[in-house]
Amino acid sequence: AxxxxxxxxxxxxxxxxxxxxxxxxxxxxxTPVPTAAPTATAWSFAPPSLQDSAEIPRARGA
Missing domain, CATH: 1.20.5 (Single alpha-helices involved in coiled-coils or other helix-helix interfaces)
Structure with a gap:
């Protein structure tokens, strides 16, 4: 039983x-719909981040 x-x-x-x-x-x-807006902003900051990364190696090389 x-x-x-x-x-x-x-x-x-x-x-x-x-x-x-x-x-x-x-x-x-x-939820992803509103999240897409912040994601687009995050991509905007991505290019500057790449430039900063490029500057860091240069500083190390110097």
Missing amino acids: PARAAVPTTPVPTTDPDTQETVTVPTAPR
Whole structure:
């Protein structure tokens, strides 16, 4: 009897996470959209970072 009770109990919790994941999926795409804006800004800082990196080796060479 206990073994049978454990079997049905396992699928029940499994269904709950699946439902929650489905709700989280649509919410995830919405989050990356606003994140894309900050990402573009990060790329803007990327070029200056490359220049700084180039200056660092020059300082070491000097």
